[in-house]
Amino acid sequence: MKTFTELNFSGRLVAVEGLDGSGKSTQIYLLKRWLEAEGVRVYFSEWNSSELVKSATSKGKKRELLTPNTFSLIHATDFADRYERHLLPLLRAGYVVLCDRYIFTAFARDVVRGCPPAWVRGLYSFAALPDLTFFFKADLEVSLNRILEGRPKLKFFEAGMDLRLSSDPYESFRIFQGHILEQYLAMSTEFNFVVIDANQRVEAQQEIVRQLVSRCIDLARFKRRSPLPLPPPMRRPGKAVEFDDEPVE
């Protein structure tokens, strides 16, 4: 698997991952505001947000129709729709794309639900890796409390109730999130996660995020008023590559 940079895309993709309540959505939102203010061409995409797939997903969730496999497949469908229709063209056009959750969310959740890891990874093998992935690591108790205090009614799949971990949704949620955290940590090195201590103050985290983003991405190249960078030729040395037709290993 390669990053968008390695694949010669002119755009860059930044992803945030972490447990519910880790504060990752706040951080990526603040990152987006900053990039916008800087005049950077930026696009934000959220997990599970494709209009087309939404009705099926919400029906499946509401009526508790989903099995681990269909849960996994329908989220992959949602991702593919956003990936092919939005992310790829934007990244070709030189945008900075910010993703609130990327394929690693599926790698963690679906495996906790019992799907074979190789199968899940295979499903998403058409997707390139982010150029920068932040993992917001909060103490399990901290993220649990943030969620459980703020929004006391837990949804069935959100609490992992389909896994029959506990008949109490709160207890189920705790166990489920604990398992997901283990999965995240296990893949942290493999996928070059930049681990951010999410127990820190919002501002302190944002400071680090902005520093790293500006270090990894030459933001001047992505500013709106500068002339559009010409898309580089789409080929690897020695071998012609069409991005549409060649899945990323």
Add this chain to the structure above:
Amino acid sequence: MKTKKQNHIVIPQPVRRRFYGHGIPGVQLDDLVGKLIAVEGADGSGRSTQIARLVVWLETTGHGTVQVGLKRSTLVSEELERAQEGNILSRTTLSLFYATDFADQLENIILPALKAGFIVLADRYIYTLMARDMVRGMDDVWLKNLYGIALEPDAVFYLAVEAEELVQRNLSKSATLDYWESGMDLGLSRDMFDSFVQYQTAMQAAFRQLQKTYGFTIVDGNHSVDAVTVELRKKIGAVLTGK
């Protein structure tokens, strides 16, 4: 059928089953005592006619039947239909959407029915889905992994009909060619007739390639309806008796 002992009802013999890949976790394969028969083929290949005949025959000879097919899942069938009408999904998305539809039926209809001892007739199974994706340039390895969840059927029949004959059958039936069955999304030709012939020819090539891996039976669908029925019954009869 003139059989000597019409009253004797055959109890299907159990066979060793397998999933193509990882399969569905937690399924006891030995519990799946029914039979899974898949019939593949383009629109106009006689698929639906043959399945309707098989249902009558099987039920008359004492077997419970259940039918499944593409775009029939509770979970996503409506959404899939709607998305296709607008032709707004790109190919990976469409592929995964169909896979979701398949997985929903596999887990909620096919596996429970097989457990309960039914003969499940699939009006198209994973092979049509794979062939369509192959024609659209999807990666073989990716597809194989995706459909690693699928159970290997007891028999798979591909009703092969020449593209020119398919055109005739489709036109005589509805006086029009279906957008998707003509592969119009591929932009092979603006002429629907040309596109249909090219697309169906490519689909047949994809099926023949899949046949090498999955070893299903290719039935000459150019033959008469009765002749095809006889062939299917003979082969399914052998599956039921375990011979």
